[in-house]
Amino acid sequence: MIYTLTLNPSVDYVIQLEELKLGELNRVLREAKFPGGKGINVSRVLQRMGVSSKALGFIGGFTGKYIEERLKQEKISCDFVHVKGDTRINVKLQAGTETEINASGPPISKADFEALKEKIGALTGRDVLVLAGSVPAVLPETTYEELVKICVQNGTKFVADMEGRLLEKVLPYRPFLIKPNHHELGELFHTEIADFAQAVACGKRLVQRGAENVIVSMADQGAVFVSRQSAFMAEVPKGEVKSSVGAGDSMVAGFLAKYEETGDVKEAFRYSVASGCATAFSLDLCTKEKVEEILPHIIIKNFGGDSG
């Protein structure tokens, strides 16, 4: 069973404006609310691909209730730890460019954290845990490390999608998959990642440091995949970007869904890239139909070699 962990879920409030006028009254053109947070996005996309998962994390208040209801409507099972405060609302503002304002989230007590550890401790060697998103400021930076140690003890495979500083700490525990974007990768190596060659070179260093499979997402430039045996690259088709929120999470879900079906990393990478594009070209997260419409346009090339 795939489990996703979102330590700090959110209601994503997406608003579209003609133009943002700072210091003035702005009226929205369109608005939408989605259950959000990176792990929750992974669960939502997996469900659309016909793969069931269980969403874990901390949730609370009226916003938490809203998320749980929406997930229930989408038939996604969840087992959240309920906390006292309100789950955060993240504002995603589209006015020509995309601006995101992510809130900090509710307090989490020691007992809440212990309850989460107990749930993760119940996973087995047949399960996969996706740890995705930021660690709320109320928890220590070592939180993910503490949780992946439990996974290692129980033989649970884990996927890590988090910013560089946090990612670095979990690499020695050998994640099955990591998916930094090129900015996060650049921060990790104190450099700017401008092309596939640089992304592959840094991806290889992450493999040496413990990751089994690395996807580096590069927004409209596409993505690269690196493992001990292979390096692939994929360009992406041009299209109208409706909202890129969750594009990276869709890549994680796409990879896991296809890998579970085929055990083939190249096919899984292709599906992953198509899933990212399909989400970027949609207001909400991608649907399976949209992913499969884009799939024939994704050409995977061996890095430094022929297409396959």
Ligand SMILES: Nc1ncnc2c1ncn2[C@@H]1O[C@H](COP(=O)(O)OP(=O)(O)OP(=O)(O)O)[C@@H](O)[C@H]1O
């Ligand atoms: N403008 C775009 N055009 C086409 N595809 C895109 C575009 N933006 C994103 N994608 C697709 O989505 C994937 C992930 O995008 P990106 O690198 O922005 O991820 P991210 O920063 O992790 O996103 P997020 O944090 O919003 O989930 C890309 O590799 C690509 O497949």
Ligand SMILES: O=P(O)(O)OC[C@@]1(O)O[C@H](CO)[C@@H](O)[C@@H]1O
């Ligand atoms: O604040 P974090 O945890 O880094 O990111 C949270 C978030 O921006 O990530 C998702 C998109 O990837 C959104 O659904 C959500 O609002």
